[in-house]
Amino acid sequence: MVFQRTKMDAILWIRTTMARNGITFDQLHATGCFASPELLQHARVTVKYKDARGHAWDGMGSIPEWLQRARHARQSIDHFKVD
Structure with a gap:
């Protein structure tokens, strides 16, 4: 499957980039990367x-x-x- 191969490539790229930059899953979690869409809707940005x-x-x-x-x-x- 082409889609499956692309998804696996993307995951490999993410993991490689994280390793190259010394980023852990805990650090990503702490910054809100895995927040649910409901929580993200409440985080309003003030337009200036x-x-x-x-x-x-x-x-x-x-x-x-x-x-x-x-x-x-x-x-x-x-x-x-x-x-």
Whole structure:
């Protein structure tokens, strides 16, 4: 089965990547990687920036592409700030 082979390859890749980076299952569990979908629904992210098309960003991590394009077009990031 092609699907079965792909699934096994993915599992092997995950385990190899974990071993290469020294990550344990306990560490993944502690960060919430195995949380149920019901618990994840309750973890709401606060939107700090939003555009007219509905793109949103919580201000964490890298600036999303839609906001980078706006900045390159000389729009202020404050224009997209949600009050």
